[in-house]
Amino acid sequence: MTKSRPSWLKWLLLAALLIALALGVTRALNKRKAQQAQAQAAALATQKEPEFQLTSSDVVALQPQRLAQAVGVSGSIKAVQSALIKAKTPGEISGLSKREGETVAAGEILARIDSTEAKARVRQAEQQAAGAKAQLGIAQRAHENNQALVQKGFISATALETSSANLAAAQANHLAALAALDIARKSLGDTILRSPLAGQISARMVQNGERVGIDARIFEVLDLSAFELEAALAPADAAAIQPGQTAQLTVEGLEAPVSAEVSRINPNVQAGSRSVLVYLRVPTASGMRQGLFAQGQILTGEIEGLALPLSSVRNDKPQPYVQLVREGRVAHVTVSLNRQGVLKGEPMLLIDAGSSDLKAGDSLLRVTAGAIREGTPVALTQAAAQAAN
Template identity: 45%
Template sequence: MKHIKPRWIVIGVIVLALAAGVWRSLSNKRAQQAAASAPASTVTQVELTTSDVLKAEMRDITQGLEISGTVKAVNYAVIKARVAGELKEGAAREGDAVKAGDVLARIDPTEYQRRWQQAAEQAKSAQAQMEIARRQWNNNQSLVEQGFISKAAMDNSLASYVGADASYKAAIAGADVAHKALDDATLRAPFAGIVSGRAAQVGERVGIDAKIMELVDLSQLEVEVPLSPSESMDVRVGQVAALQVEDRKDTLGAKVKRISPSAQAGSRSVLIYLTLDKAQGLRHGLFAKGILGMGKSQVLAVPLSAVRTDRAQPYVQVVEQVGEQLQVMHKTVTLGARGMDLAQPESETMVGITGLNEGSTVLKSNVGALREGMVVKYTAPASAASSAP
């Protein structure tokens, strides 16, 4: 050992270090290859609730036409001024409930009272003249029979009486017109309802046909829906519809009650009118949309939102028993008829499918995309999940 030179010792140490490094690198590479080629020994688990799944069931799907329209009161009126003048009194305001015949507003009646008085006095004067002419004619009839006057004089008295009678009737008609103008100065409710708006205030001078206020009767509401001429061809009175008002979650039933016999000028649309099953809480002028039922078909159906389309073929995610575990499986399906199950008016759009067994447990859209083979664990007992709708 004493005869070994130091430089050979250094060279030996370096060689050993290089050999150890090469061996360590080869060992790490083999371990990585083995890990990459080895199958995964653990399966990711996901927890679901019974509200995250549903059963694929046979349903009566109502196929239909997508429609949209406006909720309107059957009885709706714009109260306008029938005579010109200053608005002296506004008895009703927005939101006030009124009965048929209640006073809504008054226009200053002074001018129309004077005109009616004038017309009434003229009618009295014409009546007096007519009475004089009638008595003159009666007297002349007796005088002609006695031979004291000629028949021509009697004819003249008859003509005078006829003219006086006509003047009297004209004066009566003028008095009636003046009285109507006086009555028109008082605006009354044509039907029971609620004041929905006012367009004129007390002290404002309004002209004839000026808008004063609006009145609606919320006890009877309907939906006015415009359709194209081609769409309206298959619509019939009595067809049912499912509507959503102002994007509310609940769905209202409706039925076609009337169909306009003519198209609207300009838009060429045909108006149909649907009555609502439950109109409580709705307001005149709200927007409504939904599906008008045109036919029914019984199919195995799931919500359209549960069908995933992020692959070449549409599929649904189902929960199946694999051994002792519940796992997520992907089932390719073929889509069929789309519509709504009107027996469950709160449900969403349904779609008929083939390629899936009836009673299969389908994951809803809110779960999102899950990897096939993922183990499912219910936060509630699995028996409760099996009975989930």
């Protein structure tokens, strides 16, 4: 018995070792199979196309609309009346007190130019006019005396003609002296610079004590009671524009849109750009300033047809296009931008039914959906599906 127990333990230990080895091999094989299954699932997931979820704000149904036909305009706002005050006589300037942004009245004195020389010329012209007047009096009396002497036969008619000619020359010299006096007084008046209109100072170019020459710019004054927009249009667009048509403008810095009216149209086509200038009268509003950029639409009539928001059109391809949902996937359809209109202030694009793949009821993606690759599957939420229908 003592000799058989070690043999039994030996076989028992060998069996336990074999069982442990078999369990380890089985566990390793199961773990490897699990890893392979996970890798296959990950590979399948990467091969599956991503599906976009669209909300109601991303989709709109293409429907017939009645649009206001419009022509787009843009440009800078300018004051209808402005004045550039220049020096009309040379000299040292003084009396400058107004600065940019300050209000001035029509006829208000804004500056003075040294008038010493101008006053001296006025005095000189006055003395010359007085001398010419005295000479005219002498010639007048001499002519009257000669007329009496001719009647009595003391002098000849030739002497009377000479006296008459001297009187005419004296009269001409007196008139010339008076004209020179008017010119001197005008030059003296030009030393005082006045504002020709009521408004605000927009620019001040010189300082007190500077010596300025003729036509030197001193002030620029703007009348902010009325503005206008100068817009350059293509001849094809300008053909539909008429004075009196209304426009809706968005002005830089102003929250509310501004109504405008076509006041006049330039009869010439600009030589370089081949464009037509159209002028829109813009009413004044709080915060309106010259130079602000404005853009908007001139309403020229009404059109009806399939329409979509102009903001939905994308331009990241050679041709403008819109994104649609068809058979659960995104489709790209090229559109033409020739016919545009306005619906409740929003720019719209009218679709030509005869030359486009779009039709009523198509589910159009708004700009908020972003750019999605063509053919990508999409899923509409219940609210989005109702909006599309």
